Amino acid sequence: MATKLVYLVTGSNRTNGIGYSLVSKLAERPNAVVFAGARDPNVQSLRDLAAKHSNVYPIKFLVNDRANNDAAIADIKKIAGQLDVVVANAGIATLESYVPVAKAPIEFYQEHLEVNMLGTIVLFQAAQELLLASPTRAPIFAYISTGVASLTKFMGPDVSIYGASKVAGNFIIKALDAENPSLIAMAISPGWCATDMGNDGAKRRGSTGREEAPMKVEDVVEGVLNRIDGATKEKSSGRFWNFKPTSGNPWDCEQEEYPW
Known part of the structure; x- marks a missing residue:
């Protein structure tokens, strides 16, 4: 019989979202x-x-x-007795945030940083004791990032609010990898995925000529799970993974990994 694996996937409310779809796919295991x-x-x-x-x-x-994160982890410990994989998927990119730096309200930066970076820290701090005690001895903390967070592959103007918050989240992943010898900490870009967030971006950035994002949620979820399944400290941790290589459009990434 296969060893039990306990997952926590945050941001699972929306039926067309990555989190809900990840939960649905994992439920079949x-x-x-x-x-x-x-x-x-x-x-x-x-x-x-x-x-x-x-x-x-x-x-x-x-x-x-x-306080809520602590209570959630306590419930997980009570019900399952362990925690092996955390997928930090909860995040925001509001439609109003697609503005140039010169016009961007400071409170928009604060809001996105609080969710996309500080929320990741709070989650890890709450989960760390149970997660690092995983009987697998190879616990995973996977942060759902974005290609917009790549400084090397710059995605263009008007996304500094979302992008900066995710760059900060990526840095936390690098720090977690360095600070925790057994933890597999990695960032994963889901590509331009047809969630509510991704579709809002398509509508806002009308120059692409798209009404919705090009990547299907089910394909993205398969790619994300392929990165998580079988991940190891040596080959997977401290890296910024692409859910899968894609090509043909300016927003694509042809490599297995995104450049930081």
Whole structure:
């Protein structure tokens, strides 16, 4: 019998989102126990998913709320007794934030940093004791980043608010890798994915001629899980992975990894 693996996926509220789709895919694995972190764990979609799969547990998760994060991890410990993989997927990129630096309200930067960077720190601090005690001896902390966070492959103007917050989140991943000898800490770009966030970006950046983002959620989820499954400290940690190489468009990345 396969060894039990316990996952926490944050940002699982939206049915067309990466988090919910990751939970749905992991739920099909007989050895997986999956905690779906969501602002409202009682939404019908998560209730239906938990009713269909006995290994799925919706759990209240509020980004950058230490007391809530502590309580969520305590519930995971009580129910499952361990935590092996954390997918830090919760994040924001508001439609109003696509503005040049000269016109960007400072509170927009603050809001995005609080969720996309500080929220990641709070999550790790709350989860670290249970996560680092994983019986696998190779716990994973995967941060869902973005190609916009690559300073080398600059994606263009008007995305400094979202991009800067994700650059900061990426730095935290590098720090976690360096500070924790057993932890597999990695950033993963999901590409330009057709979630609400990705589609908002397509509408805002009308120069692309697109009404929605080009990457299908199911393809992105498969790619993200391919990066997580079988990850090791030596080959996977402290790196900024592309969910899969793509080509043909200015926003694509043809490499397995994004340049920092």
